[in-house]
Amino acid sequence: MTEVAHPDHSHEEHAYAGRPPARGWHRFTYPGWLRVMWVMPLFGFALLGLTVLIRWAAHWYPLWQSGPIVAVSLVVFPFGFLGGLGAFDYWLYYMAGKRTLPEDHSTHGGRTWRDYFRPNTDHKVIGIQYLVTTMFFFVVAGFLALLFRAELANPGDQYFNPQTFNVLLSVHAGLMIFLVVVPVFAGLGNFVIPLMIGAADMAFPRLNALSYWLLPIAGTIMLVGMITPGGGPSAGWTCYAPLCSHQPLGQMFFNMGVQWAGASSILTALNFLVTIITMRAPGMTFWRMPLLVWANFSTSMLVVLATPFIAGSQFFVMFDRVLHTNFFESGRGGYTLGYQHIFWFYSHPAVYIMMLPGFGIVSEVIAVMSRKPIFGYRLMALSLLAILILGFSVWAHHMFVAGMASWLRVPMMVTTLLIAVPTGIKVFSWLATMWEGRIHFTTPMLFAVGFLANFVIGGLSGIFLGAVPIDIQASGTYFLVAHIHYVLFGGSMMTVFAGIYYWFPKMTGRMYNEKLGQLHFWLTLIGFNLTFFPMHYIGLQGMPRRVADYASRFADLNLFISIASFGLGISTVFFLYNMIWSWSHGPKAAANPWRGMTLEWQVPSPPPYFNFDEIPQVVGGPYEYGVPGARHAIFGAAKPEPVPAD
Amino acid sequence: MRRGSLLQLIALTLVAFGIGACVALFIPWLPAPDSREAGRIWFIYWFATWICLGIFAIVAAVLVFSVLKFRVKKDDLSDGPPIHGHTTLEIVWTAVPFVLVTAIAIASAVVLAKDGNAGSNPLRITVTTQQFAYTFTYPNGATYGVLRLPVDRHVLLTLHSKDVIHSFWVPNWGQKSDAVPGLSNQLVVTPDKLGTYPIICTQLCGLGHALMRSQAIVMTPTDYATWYKTAGTTTTTTPASAGTTANVATLFKTTATCGACHTFTPAGATGTLGPNLDDLTAAAAKAGQPLETYVRQSIEQPDAYITPGYHAGVMSASCCKQLSSTEIDELVQYLVQNTK
Numbered sequence: 001m002t003e004v005a006h007p008d009h010s011h012e013e014h015a016y017a018g019r020p021p022a023r024g025w026h027r028f029t030y031p032g033w034l035r036v037m038w039v040m041p042l043f044g045f046a047l048l049g050l051t052v053l054i055r056w057a058a059h060w061y062p063l064w065q066s067g068p069i070v071a072v073s074l075v076v077f078p079f080g081f082l083g084g085l086g087a088f089d090y091w092l093y094y095m096a097g098k099r100t101l102p103e104d105h106s107t108h109g110g111r112t113w114r115d116y117f118r119p120n121t122d123h124k125v126i127g128i129q130y131l132v133t134t135m136f137f138f139v140v141a142g143f144l145a146l147l148f149r150a151e152l153a154n155p156g157d158q159y160f161n162p163q164t165f166n167v168l169l170s171v172h173a174g175l176m177i178f179l180v181v182v183p184v185f186a187g188l189g190n191f192v193i194p195l196m197i198g199a200a201d202m203a204f205p206r207l208n209a210l211s212y213w214l215l216p217i218a219g220t221i222m223l224v225g226m227i228t229p230g231g232g233p234s235a236g237w238t239c240y241a242p243l244c245s246h247q248p249l250g251q252m253f254f255n256m257g258v259q260w261a262g263a264s265s266i267l268t269a270l271n272f273l274v275t276i277i278t279m280r281a282p283g284m285t286f287w288r289m290p291l292l293v294w295a296n297f298s299t300s301m302l303v304v305l306a307t308p309f310i311a312g313s314q315f316f317v318m319f320d321r322v323l324h325t326n327f328f329e330s331g332r333g334g335y336t337l338g339y340q341h342i343f344w345f346y347s348h349p350a351v352y353i354m355m356l357p358g359f360g361i362v363s364e365v366i367a368v369m370s371r372k373p374i375f376g377y378r379l380m381a382l383s384l385l386a387i388l389i390l391g392f393s394v395w396a397h398h399m400f401v402a403g404m405a406s407w408l409r410v411p412m413m414v415t416t417l418l419i420a421v422p423t424g425i426k427v428f429s430w431l432a433t434m435w436e437g438r439i440h441f442t443t444p445m446l447f448a449v450g451f452l453a454n455f456v457i458g459g460l461s462g463i464f465l466g467a468v469p470i471d472i473q474a475s476g477t478y479f480l481v482a483h484i485h486y487v488l489f490g491g492s493m494m495t496v497f498a499g500i501y502y503w504f505p506k507m508t509g510r511m512y513n514e515k516l517g518q519l520h521f522w523l524t525l526i527g528f529n530l531t532f533f534p535m536h537y538i539g540l541q542g543m544p545r546r547v548a549d550y551a552s553r554f555a556d557l558n559l560f561i562s563i564a565s566f567g568l569g570i571s572t573v574f575f576l577y578n579m580i581w582s583w584s585h586g587p588k589a590a591a592n593p594w595r596g597m598t599l600e601w602q603v604p605s606p607p608p609y610f611n612f613d614e615i616p617q618v619v620g621g622p623y624e625y626g627v628p629g630a631r632h633a634i635f636g637a638a639k640p641e642p643v644p645a646d
Numbered sequence: 647m648r649r650g651s652l653l654q655l656i657a658l659t660l661v662a663f664g665i666g667a668c669v670a671l672f673i674p675w676l677p678a679p680d681s682r683e684a685g686r687i688w689f690i691y692w693f694a695t696w697i698c699l700g701i702f703a704i705v706a707a708v709l710v711f712s713v714l715k716f717r718v719k720k721d722d723l724s725d726g727p728p729i730h731g732h733t734t735l736e737i738v739w740t741a742v743p744f745v746l747v748t749a750i751a752i753a754s755a756v757v758l759a760k761d762g763n764a765g766s767n768p769l770r771i772t773v774t775t776q777q778f779a780y781t782f783t784y785p786n787g788a789t790y791g792v793l794r795l796p797v798d799r800h801v802l803l804t805l806h807s808k809d810v811i812h813s814f815w816v817p818n819w820g821q822k823s824d825a826v827p828g829l830s831n832q833l834v835v836t837p838d839k840l841g842t843y844p845i846i847c848t849q850l851c852g853l854g855h856a857l858m859r860s861q862a863i864v865m866t867p868t869d870y871a872t873w874y875k876t877a878g879t880t881t882t883t884t885p886a887s888a889g890t891t892a893n894v895a896t897l898f899k900t901t902a903t904c905g906a907c908h909t910f911t912p913a914g915a916t917g918t919l920g921p922n923l924d925d926l927t928a929a930a931a932k933a934g935q936p937l938e939t940y941v942r943q944s945i946e947q948p949d950a951y952i953t954p955g956y957h958a959g960v961m962s963a964s965c966c967k968q969l970s971s972t973e974i975d976e977l978v979q980y981l982v983q984n985t986k
Contacts, residue, residue: 161853162853162854162855162856162919163853166850166853166855234853235850236850238850240810240811240849240850242809242810242811242827243810243811243850243851243852246810330826330827330828330829331827331828334828335828336811336826336827336828336829337826337829370716370726371724371725371726372725372726372727372728372729373728373729373730375729375730375731375732376730376731376732376736377730377731378731379731379736379740401813401822401823401824402811402824402826402831403805403823403824403826403829403831406762409758410751410755410758413751413754413755414748414751417747417748417750417751418744418747420743420747421740421743421744421747424701424739424740424743425736425739425740427705428705428739429736431705431708431709431712432729432732432735434708434709434712434716435708435712435716436716436726436727436729437712437716437726438716438718438722438724438725438726439712439713439716439717439718440717440718440720440722441713441717449709449713452705452709453706453709456701456702456705456706457702460698460701460702463694463697463698463747463750464691464694464695464698467690467694467750467751467754468754468755468758469686469687469690469754469757469758469761469820470687470690470691470694470754472687472761472820472821472822472823473676473684473687473691473817473820473821473822475822475848476813476815476822476848476849477848536675537673537675540675540676540677540817541675541676541677541817542677542815542817542818542844542846544815544846544847544848545848546850546855547855547856548856549856549857550856551844595723624728625725625726625728626725626726626727626728627728630728
């Protein structure tokens with residue numbers, strides 16, 4: 001640690017790595033968008049040129065072959081972008097032996113809107129960057145879904161040919177999973193976790209800034225893939241080999257988009273783990289952590305352990321295509337099902353990655369809004385760990401009809417069904433928390449209760465899919481579509497909305513509009529159920545998923561579903577309007593509008609740049625509502641180290 | 647808990663269970679079980695349904711009761727009773743679901759074992775899939791695009807794929823399996839009702855996935871025996887050597903599966919995924935090539951010229967690679983002679 005302590009805290013004065021603020025032409029060498037404009041093309045085309053040069057030297061013709069060129073481009077241009085933006089400056093200076101200031105805070109904090117458009121080391125800024133980005137992709141991916149629902153309103157071909165239809169559904173799912181539900185929780189966690197555990201920031205703020213900026217890259221790559229010559233990614237979000245290896249060029253954009261999103265996910269998870277393990281305030285034992293922190297702790301372990309597998313699966317199918325390796329090409333010694341084993345070894349835990357943080361949010365909201373301690377706190381935390389462990393032993397339940405070793409089906413079924421036990425514990429404990437509470441049905445609480453209702457349906461349909469004989473009938477059909485949306489939309493997204501409304505006053509310092517919030521809730525709940533519940537029926541009856549055309553006997557219900565889905569789409573307009581309007585015009589929020597006990601509510605709204613002026617001393621559990629005189633933390637017992645400025 | 651609350655809660659649970667039961671019973675969720683396997687699977691379905699409805703009813707009742715009874719006005723600043731947990735209750739709601747899911751698992755495992763048992767003398771049929779068609783090969787070597795089965799006999803299907811992963815599913819039979827390149831997946835069905843059923847691909851397999859369909863026809867054993875005897879001999883299995891129009895028409899429809907995607911009236915093919923082949927002269931003129939060259943190129947290098955409105959890569963992905971040059975010659979002649 002550098003022993004430079006300034007008496008004042010005026011961080012604005014201090015430029016990056018000790019350099020003076022840029023003036024004139026120096027702006028082009030200063031980290032930022034101007035530098036991106038030349039560094040990205042320079043770096044990208046230099047390395048592309050090198051690639052072509054190597055191909056020329058080795059006599060690999062044609063020199064400008066699309067596969068390798070696209071593969072290289074999707075690596076080097078993003079790196080050029082990140083370098084130009086300044087995501088690596090500190091580390092590069094350090095590696096080059098130049099003077100660096102480890103305690104430089106010039107990139108910390110959101111003072112103007114510009115601070116949200118550069119690598120920012122403040123976890124609160126990063127949290128908001130994440131949330132705004134993921135909500136943008138939520139709208140885009142939702143719009144894609146409405147497009148193909150329009151096509152599905154009638155049997156036969158209406159607006160899109162099969163290629164476009166497959167692109168729409170693949171990119172819808174890819175964006176929703178990798179750019180919305182997985183990272184949106186990283187966004188909420190980023191904002192809330194350091195505050196909840198009494199830390200000034202995350203353990204690795206610069207890594208944190210980098211992990212966010214990987215996300216717009218991933219999203220841009222996926223969207224650009226849609227308009228690639230030859231056709232976009234159209235093998236579904238599962239990208240099963242060998243179909244995926246023989247798709248048009250756009251498929252590679254999907255493969256690489258997943259890589260960037262996955263890298264973002266892994267880096268954030270590492271950061272969460274280290275932060276939660278090492279940076280808890282004095283007295284914040286594991287058994288005093290809020291359940292959201294527990295949930296993100298479990299999730300992060302899942303991410304760190306599982307995400308490399310999807311990275312592998314996407315690299316391997318791309319290598320089969322570009323490098324002519326034979327991982328999954330059965331005709332040349334590959335093993336086709338290998339893809340599915342590797343893919344689901346991530347993508348099943350991914351379901352818990354997309355659900356456990358939501359469990360955490362719901363635990364926070366239900367306890368605070370019911371004015372009662374969480375029922376069975378320790379069992380709630382332990383059930384998260386149980387899901388984490390069991391979650392790794394169930395991946396092959398996605399392959400019951402795929403032709404894997406048939407003895408594997410029964411053990412996988414048993415572990416799958418057993419996950420219902422810890423999940424059931426959580427549902428029953430939330431209900432018991434509400435029991436005899438003093439429940440305030442604010443928008444976050446409505447979403448939490450709506451989540452409970454939808455998630456119970458999604459969980460129970462999961463029992464059906466877990467039982468092998470029923471799964472044999474239901475897999476690959478709309479029953480599955482209904483199930484995954486009950487879990488990921490009715491479940492996860494409802495918790496996301498609960499979390500966004502719940503922490504909105506903390507993030508923006510303003511209150512959202514309660515009436516609009518409640519309207520959003522009811523429209524979402526009704527629109528969601530009308531859209532997805534009938535899908536159970538058409539699936540069991542015989543309608544497969546991922547088809548642009550279908551038997552005419554399903555026409556009426558599909559028209560109904562399409563109309564309902566447009567209603568569901570409209571509900572989002574109220575959400576967006578509420579968020580945008582309230583962010584600038586909402587009434588000022590109090591520090592603790594919900595009378596919560598956890599630490600984030602003990603600081604002003606929005607919190608100071610370094611969160612805590614005084615380090616909290618944690619003295620009790622986080623949910624001691626109704627316990628006379630109980631405190632979660634006291635302030636003023638210990639003085640924080642002065643933030644060694646700059 | 648007061649006795650009044652408990653009674654209300656039980657009443658609510660019964661109401662929720664009643665509503666759930668009505669939804670389960672009065673909507674025909676499942677297609678008619680037309681195979682023995684489906685009969686057993688439907689049993690598991692109902693077994694799981696009643697258990698799930700019970701759990702759903704309890705959760706719904708508690709949720710509704712809480713929402714109605716425990717809501718307070720905005721200005722009520724009181725807290726609820728500080729109840730941190732209840733060990734007995736927590737053990738109960740851990741143990742009871744454990745027992746229930748174990749029961750479902752055991753019943754499922756038993757049904758799974760029964761459904762996979764083809765008996766000692768099944769009818770063995772090989773299902774070959776490719777983009778976007780099924781072919782069924784019978785023990786005598788005959789190959790068809792439609793599956794015909796005798797009723798009440800175990801059928802052991804062995805599934806292969808020539809290109810990507812496909813799937814074989816007949817909703818009324820309850821059985822499904824993927825066809826994976828390089829693997830020989832097996833599936834047992836024992837149809838016990840006569841009828842004609844759709845065969846559906848449930849695994850996204852490319853642009854023609856939505857149209858990858860076939861038919862399964864279940865016949866009486868006598869009808870089947872008659873059909874098997876006659877149809878098995880009139881359809882040649884190796885049309886390559888024969889070269890007659892009827893044989894090439896079969897080649898067109900089954901082995902080469904052109905008919906799955908193309909309409910060609912002389913062969914009775916009605917596919918709509920690819921261009922219509924009924925008027926190839928006009929198409930060749932549009933492409934600016936002699937008819938025969940055009941047809942040959944379209945088979946051997948499908949991406950060389952793409953008919954406007956269609957997409958490159960669809961046909962080249964799988965078709966025609968497995969055809970011998972004799973077969974291609976025959977197909978070209980057949981198309982040239984029979985088109986307009």
